[in-house]
Amino acid sequence: MGHKESFLKYLQTEKRYSPHTIRSYGNDLDQFYSFLIQNEMPSDASQVSSHHIRSWIVSMIDNGITPASVQRKISCLRVFFKWLRKERLVTGDPLEKIVLPKRSRRLPVFVPENDLETLLDEFNFGDDFGGIRNRTIIEMLYLTGIRRAELTGLRTIDIDLSEQMIRVTGKRNKQRLIPLAGPFLVRLREYLKARDGFFEGRENNEWLFVSDRGNKLYDKFVYNLVRKYLSMVSAIEKKSPHILRHSFATHMLNRGASLNAIKEFLGHANLSATQVYTHNTFDKLKKIYKQAHPRA
Numbered sequence: 001m002g003h004k005e006s007f008l009k010y011l012q013t014e015k016r017y018s019p020h021t022i023r024s025y026g027n028d029l030d031q032f033y034s035f036l037i038q039n040e041m042p043s044d045a046s047q048v049s050s051h052h053i054r055s056w057i058v059s060m061i062d063n064g065i066t067p068a069s070v071q072r073k074i075s076c077l078r079v080f081f082k083w084l085r086k087e088r089l090v091t092g093d094p095l096e097k098i099v100l101p102k103r104s105r106r107l108p109v110f111v112p113e114n115d116l117e118t119l120l121d122e123f124n125f126g127d128d129f130g131g132i133r134n135r136t137i138i139e140m141l142y143l144t145g146i147r148r149a150e151l152t153g154l155r156t157i158d159i160d161l162s163e164q165m166i167r168v169t170g171k172r173n174k175q176r177l178i179p180l181a182g183p184f185l186v187r188l189r190e191y192l193k194a195r196d197g198f199f200e201g202r203e204n205n206e207w208l209f210v211s212d213r214g215n216k217l218y219d220k221f222v223y224n225l226v227r228k229y230l231s232m233v234s235a236i237e238k239k240s241p242h243i244l245r246h247s248f249a250t251h252m253l254n255r256g257a258s259l260n261a262i263k264e265f266l267g268h269a270n271l272s273a274t275q276v277y278t279h280n281t282f283d284k285l286k287k288i289y290k291q292a293h294p295r296a
Contacts, residue, residue: 003045004029007083016172018149028076032056045084050094053077057100071100108246108276109238111230116142116247119233129198130212136191137209137222138229141241144168144178145248145265148241152217154208156192161185170267178265249277 008026011017036043041052060070084090125135150168158167164180199214207216222241230239249262263274
């Protein structure tokens with residue numbers, strides 16, 4: 001377990017994993033080694049075998065851990081032992097013959113187009129700084145499909161109003177450019193004016209979106225904000241910022257955007273992560289088919 005901190009430092013400096021992923025990997029390693037110690041198994045990495053890892057998998061399943069979570073935790077071990085071999089701290093790979101439980105792929109939940117139109121076109125967010133900011137955040141998430149952490153990490157210099165685009169820093173510090181719609185640019189300028197007027201005299205405009213005190217927004221603030229406003233127009237159970245990302249991708253595909261284009265917008269590393277959205281569009285095609293074909 002003494003190698004944990006060095007491993008996490010490697011993820012941060014060389015692999016450029018996000019702080020959230022690094023925390024998750026640290027927790028996964030803590031849980032694995034706690035399991036080994038509690039069950040009187042060797043806690044030295046060089047002595048860990050596939051038997052010990054299989055026992056942990058069985059224990060997690062018996063305790064109600066979902067297959068998706070089990071896969072993520074074992075993925076952490078794979079990266080960890082790969083690093084150990086790279087550093088020549090171990091020679092073998094105890095995960096080589098590990099077979100993981102299958103995970104059911106859940107379809108992304110999304111907000112219907114008319115619900116979001118109602119929220120953005122008819123709801124009165126207010127004309128003060130907070131109201132203008134809140135509306136801009138909701139619309140930015142829906143119009144660009146960016147992640148919550150990407151939104152809170154946006155700096156004022158990432159906005160290029162003349163070129164009508166934003167520069168987004170995604171996972172592993174990979175940057176991508178996303179165009180902005182003309183009407184939204186008007187509202188974005190309105191927000192910037194409101195922000196700078198609200199904090200007039202304060203040199204704290206580094207971050208694009210700020211709290212009422214002028215500080216960088218934190219994740220929970222954005223989550224609560226999105227949940228509050230989606231609750232006013234939609235009956236879907238999940239109302240997180242990621243639902244607006246799902247809505248962006250699904251609505252774009254429904255209106256003819258290519259899967260490769262959606263992949264680039266979302267910042268996915270490979271196409272397989274984007275393909276899950278085709279299930280939602282296929283459901284719409286089936287509905288249209290049943291309504292339109294005389295023999296359906």
